Amino acid sequence: MAEELPGTNLAADAAARDAFPAAGQPLLRIEAVAKTFGTFRAVDGVSLDIKAGEFFALLGPSGCGKTTLLRMLAGFEAPDGGRILLGGKDIAQALPHERPINMMFQNYALFPHLSVRDNIAFGLKRAGMARADIATRVAEMVALVKLEGLEKRKPDQLSGGQRQRVALARALARRPQLLLLDEPLAALDKKLRESTQGELMELQRRLGMTFIIVTHDQEEAMTMASRIGVMKAGKLAQVASPRELYEAPRSRWIAEFVGDINLFDGESKLRDGHRLVIGTRDAGALVVAEPREPVGTGRFTVAIRPEKVKLSRRGPVSEAGRETAINTLDGVIADICYLGGTTTYKVKLDTGGMLQASVANSARIDVDAYSLNQNVVAWFTPDDCVVLPS
Amino acid sequence: MRKVSRLSRFNIASLALGLAFLYLPILILVLYSFNASRLVTVWGGWSLRWYREFFNDRAMIEAAWMSLRVAVCSATIATLLGTLAAVALSRGERFRGRTLFSGMLYAPLVMPEVITGLSLLLLFVALNAERGFWTVTIAHTTLTMCFVAVVVQSRIGSLDRSLEEAAMDLGCNPVRAFVAVTLPLIAPAIVAGWMLAFTLSLDDLVIASFTTGPGSATLPIRIYSEVRLGVKPEINAICTLVIALIAVVIVIASLASKLSSSQGESAAPL
DSSP: OGGGSTTSOGGGHHHHHHTSOOTTSEEEEEEEEEEEETTEEEEEEEEEEEETTOEEEEEOOTTSSHHHHHHHHHTSSOOSEEEEEETTEEOTTOOGGGSSEEEEOTTOOOOTTSOHHHHHHHHHHHTTOOHHHHHHHHHHHHHHTTOTTOTTOOGGGSOHHHHHHHHHHHHHTTOOSEEEEESTTTTSOHHHHHHHHHHHHHHHHHHTOEEEEEESOHHHHHHHOSEEEEEETTEEEEEEOHHHHHHSOSSHHHHHHSSOOEEEEEEEEEEETTEEEEEETTTEEEEEEOOSSOOOSSEEEEEEOGGGOEEESSSOOSHHHHHHOOEEEEEEEEEEEEOSSEEEEEEEETTSOEEEEEEEOOSSSOTTOOOTTOEEEEEEOGGGEEEEEO | OOOOOOOOHHHHHHHHHHHHHHHHHHHHHHHHHTBOSSSTTSOOOBOOHHHHHHHHOHHHHHHHHHHHHHHHHHHHHHHHHHHHHHHHHHHSOOOTTHHHHHHHHHHHHHSOHHHHHHHHHHHHHHTTOOOSHHHHHHHHHHHHHHHHHHHHHHHHHHSOHHHHHHHHHTTOOHHHHIIIIIHHHHHHHHHHHHHHHHHHHHTOOHHHHHHOOTTOOOHHHHHHHHHHTOOOHHHHHHHHHHHHHHHHHHHHHHHHHHHHHSGGGOOOOO
C-alpha cells in the first residue's frame, strides 16, 4: 500500500515530486465525508476540492468538526462514509503512515526523549533514507525554520516559538504532498503569532506546497489563507476567498461569525430597478442593492459592516456622497470604543436600533472626534448593504 | 529569596519520635548483627562472626539463592504481564467490561495475602502441580503484577496521545510507533515496576509458605522457621543483608521513577 502512493518513499523523492499535481491542478477531493461519534454527527457530508499549491483554512467555532475532518485527512479517524481522493486515489481507509500527508499538531507533539535533530530526522529514518541524505535534509530544514545551533537541544529546553518551528520542520522534512496544520499558532503570544503567520505564508509560497490549516481565529484564517471553508455543526457553511467571505457572507450566521456586523431584520417592501427597499423595525426603511441571486419577497436581514457606516454632524457632505448616500439615519453617540487604529462608535438611532460605526483614526490630533451624547447622522450606500435570508 | 524557616522544637521532637518509631527496631537489629556474643540481647563487642556463620550455613545460603531466583523470575514475568495489561487498559480500544477488567486487575492490591496464598495452594493442589520453585514464582507473579500495572499505567496515562499519532504520521505503523516513542518514555516506569515487584517477592512470607514445597524454602520461610526455635544472632546478619539489598533496590526504583517524571532526561536510543 505504502509503495503505491507517491511521496511515501523518499528514496524516490525526486520522482515523487514530479508526480505532484502542478499548482492549480486538483490535489485533494473530499466527497460527502461523514463521521459520527456515538450519536453525534461530527462531520456531516462534507465535500470539498483542494487545488495543489493552495493555502486553505478550515474555520469554525470549537466543536464544528473542523479538527475531525483534518484528522480524517491525516488518517487518525476513518470516515463512516464518503471518499477522500488524493491525486485520484481513495485514501479514506489508509493508515496514517501510508499517506503522503504530514500533520503539525496543535500541541506540537514533539518527542521529549529526542533532540531537535532526531525529531526532524524521525520521519526520514522511517522512510529508509540514507544517513548522509538525512543529515543534508535535516540541515536544510533547520536552516529553513531558523533553528541553527539548537540541533542538540531537547524539546523541554526550547521556547514555545522554537518548539513550534521544530514541529513545522519535522512535518515538512518528508516533503509531503499535503501539510495539515492543526491550530499551529494557538499557543503563541500575539506578536509572535503575527510574525509566524507571515513566515508560514512565505514558506508555503516558496515550497509550493499545499497547506490546510484548521483554526478558530478568523483573523488568522483571513490573513493566511487563499480560500476559507467555514464549518458549522459538521457542515461546510461557505467556501470562499477571504474577501468574498467578509463582503458577501451567505448567511446571517457567517456574517456574525466573521468580523463585526450590524444586522437589521425586516421585510421587503418594494423593488425599484436594482434597488430593494426593506422596512426594518430598528432602522426604518433601508434601500439596498439587489443581491446577485435575485431574492423573492419575504423576511430579510440587512447587514452592514461597521467600517462601511460613515458618520457626520449634518449628514452626507460631498456632492458625490449625496447621490449614493441614500440611507441616512439620525442618532446619538451612545458608546465610544477607542482601539488605536480605529474608533468604534455605537449610535443609538432615533428609530430605536443600535448601529456600530468604525471610523479610522487617520489624524493624530482628531478635532472631528465625536463625543458621548452628540447628535450625528450615520449614512451608508445601498451597495454596502448585504441582504441575507432571515 | 525566602529564608528557610528553622524547625521549631516541637517539630524536631515529633520528627525524632517518628523516625525512632520507624527505624529503632531495625537499627538495633543491624547493631546486634555485629555482636560477638552468642546471646542476642547481651553486647559482647564488635565482630563479623555471624556473617561468617551465615556464609557457611548451606541451608540458609540455598534459601537465599532460591529467594533471589524467585524474585528475579517473578519480577520479570510480572513486569511483562503488568506492562501489557497497562498498555491494553490505557491504549486499547474501549471494549465491553473494560472498567470491570481494570478493577479486577487491581483486586490483588487489597486482597489479604492469606486468601491469595490459600487460593493459589488450592489451585496447585487441584492441578496436581509439584510445589516448589515454579509454584512460588507463579504465586509471586500474580501478587506483584498488579503493582507493575499501576505504576506503568499511571505513566502511560500522563503521556500525550498525540505523540504516538505523530510517530504514525511520520511513517511508523502502530507497533513501531509504540516501540520508537511510547516504550522509551515509559521505560523508567517499567524499571521502577520491576524493582517494586522484586522487593515484594523477596520479602513475602505468607504466599510463599502456602505455595512452596518441601526442600525449596525461600529465605523468609527459612528465617521464620529458625526464629521459632529461638533467635540466633546469625538471623540478624541475614536480615541486615536483606535490608541492605532492598534499600539499594528501592533507591534505584525511586530514582528511576523520578527520571520518568522529568521526561527529557530519560534518553533512549531510537
